[in-house]
Amino acid sequence: MTVAALFFYMFSAGIIGSAFMVISARNPVHAVLFLILAFFNGAGIFLLLGAEFLAMILVIVYVGAVAVLFLFVVMMLDVDFAELKQGVLQYLPIGALIGLLLFIELVMVLGGWVISPEVVRVVETPMVEGMENTEAIGRLLYTKYVYLFQTAGMILLVAMIGAIVLTLHHKPGVRRQNIADQVARDPKTAVELRDVKPGQGV
């Protein structure tokens, strides 16, 4: 138990520390790398909770795809992030003050609160014996939550349509490769034989 607590505090401190570094690092590439570190720490917390599937998905999807994409964008685009973020540290004290006030209010609100028995029931949903994490999620996702799953698919479809509509631009006069046309060419149309008279050119 103490080892688990130790690891929990380690991962939590890791997340908070690297999240702070994400907004304060001068070099945008470093910021993205700290973001990846934050994701790894989050995955660690999931592992402590026994949710190994979510932990792996977090690493694969967020670190493997999203953060690397960020990295590409940061490296490809010539955006002066230092200038964009100039205000952040300058406004940090007042932001921190407001955050602290809100936090104190939240603690005061939540501190005077007895957690209802229903919540405990939800938290203690038992792990199904002899069932892998992945299988348990799959069984729920494709049965009880199939409606939400399908709706999420529709949302992604809309996002895809949106991205294409807003960025794809057909410019007239751009020559595109058409493999069928290329293959269908035959020597008759491709090669023209001319009888060139001496001293006259084509």
Added chain:
Amino acid sequence: MTETLPNLVPAIPEIILGCGAMLLLMLGAFRTKDISEGIYSLCVLLLLVAGAVVLFIPGGTQVTFDGGFVFDEFARFMKILTMGASALAIIMSRSYFRAEKFSRFEYPILIVLATAGMMLMISAGNMMSLYMGLELQSLALYVVAAIQRDSTRATEAGLKYFVLGALASGMLLYGISLIYGFTGSMEFTEIAHAATNDHGNIGLVFGLVFLLAGLAFKVSAVPFHMWTPDVYEGAPTPVTAFFAAAPKIAAMAIFIRTMITAFPTIANDWQQIIVFISIASMVLGAFAAIGQRNIKRLMAYSSIGHMGFALVGLAAGSQAGVRGVIIYLAIYVAMTVGTFVCILAMRRSDGMVEDIDDLAGLGKNNPMMGFLLAMLLFSLAGIPPLAGFFGKFYVFLAAIEAELYTLAIIGVLASVVGAFYYLRIIKIIYFDEPAERFVPMASELRVILGVAALFIILFIVYPSPLISAAGNAASSLF
């Protein structure tokens, strides 16, 4: 584990819209010829078919997908209203985009997908399906706002809407997570049950405030209205017409459903918040519209004000109040669509005009359009014999029955102030020196304008069908 198929019957209209939209997308993407005109018609047809199916779903409250989807009379009424508004928006867009030489077959498809999202919202039975429907709708709306991407104003409108909308979604999610944490459930009915058992549930109210902030953003109620004038002004006019009607109905419907079914036991807590945002919206809508010169901006403030009036009914929290909101929304849609038809017809030979002064002398240049627009504006202002008056009448009646006298008095005063700017437009139409004529209105716009005007007049002599339907819809929630 039982693995039976969930009851799909209540969700057939949504399935039709989703599958139909994907089919049309394929059609548009793989046909080499430009068939966007045909897709416009097919999208309208799709909405009509889904609307007809909604009419024929057997009555009574049906719950499916483990409580995620509720179909009742309220959902039926709101869905038909939403689909009608969306179909009209597509029809209205056609002549505009044709004149602008802008053909994008994705535009009507995105409207259909947004409508599907609105219907999921209207039928949401738990917090998760609420959020999913909301995102499906919003994401499509962000894209539609920026669809004319060569126009800087439209792009700015889309971006602004997207950033602020994402912030509102974040607040909504935070609220939902707090509510889940303090009640232990996502289902509206279970939340209502848990809220009864606990007293002094500050944490729950905390979550409720965030949830309300997110929902208020979607209906553009003060203090979350900032995006509305900029987006309405920047987006292409038919898109603005769409924004002003269908999404407002859906957002108001989910607003009502969440408050009435999930939090009936802590009504005192949310009522005072609704009273505040309602008063703020009515007052800001009335005063801020006075200085506007652009008619689309003016309509934005007008819609903020109207949402404030509609919220008066919800603040009452009674069945009569909900019935009032439903009637108000139905009348509001007819008035807004009619007014936007007139705005879409403000086209001269050198392009669209959007200033209020461009309407000068419309009463002489085009007596029919001038008369109908004046009537619609009278109705929006709530001048007695017209439908707009009855909309306000029912919500204020409910507020007085619920003993919210201050709210009702402020509302009536705000509507008097609001009448000023509508009357100013009418004065410009009839008593100012005629400006250059507009080009003749497209035929489909004439038909829509005629139908909207007919609705507003017919409601005076024959109001009972709408009122009884709204009464049925409201009673299914209680």
